[in-house]
Amino acid sequence: MSKDLTTEAALRPVNHLAIIMDGNGRWATNRGWPRLVGHRRGAERVREIVKASPDLGIKWLTLYAFSTENWKRSTEEVLGLMAIFARYIEREADRLAAAGVRMRFIGERGRLDPKLQRMMAGIEAKTAGCDRLNLTVAVNYGGRDEILRAARLVAEAAAAGLLDPAHLTEAAFAERLDTGGLPDPDLVIRTSGETRTSNFLPWQAAYAEYEFTATLWPDFTAEELAGIVARFSNRERRFGAAKA
16 A cells, blocks of 8 residues: 555545445446455455455444445345345454454344344454454345334334434434444545435534445455545535634
8 A cells, every 4th residue: 555645645544435336347347257256356345455454544434335225136136135245244253353453243134144144243243342443344235224213213212202203313213223322433435436325324424524436345455545534634524614
């Protein structure tokens, strides 16, 4: 990694980075390979970005791995993706714990295979005491679904007399989201050239900076990440206030 880029990025570090990892299928198709080959390469890229993040000042890394809409893909691709998730957990658990990486998942788990759910809970427990990097992976996640589930929790609390809706605050609502306890992202990156947010962290990323890169996820390197983080350090973030 470029020493100069790392130094520049440190001027205003990204505390929480979120990434929409897009382009795995196209990466493989462009080479005449099955889409799942691209997904496997994408999982390998995750390892590199996770390893590089702490050196760039990133404390929280959230990755969009599988959306609620991705169930519309072919059965072969969905099953293949679930197998890749399971293999990643199995192979990376010890490595993540040794590197001080805490891994968590957000999204609705009920639709996932029970064995995968147990593996997810297992790596969460194994890495619970780690604090060098907080890695959150969104699986069967959709922002609207998340907000709807949080709204139901609020309604249930109000119906039980445990909450006065008139006194509901943004902070209290946010605690009922899947990301309760996590800081909002400072920067969201989407790879592959697409410029939409695809239902990813709509509440949490309300004031995030965005960066869209044409690079397909399997080609996204730690060096490119360092350059984006460096550019972020030069952005003026006013959060609605007037420019001085």
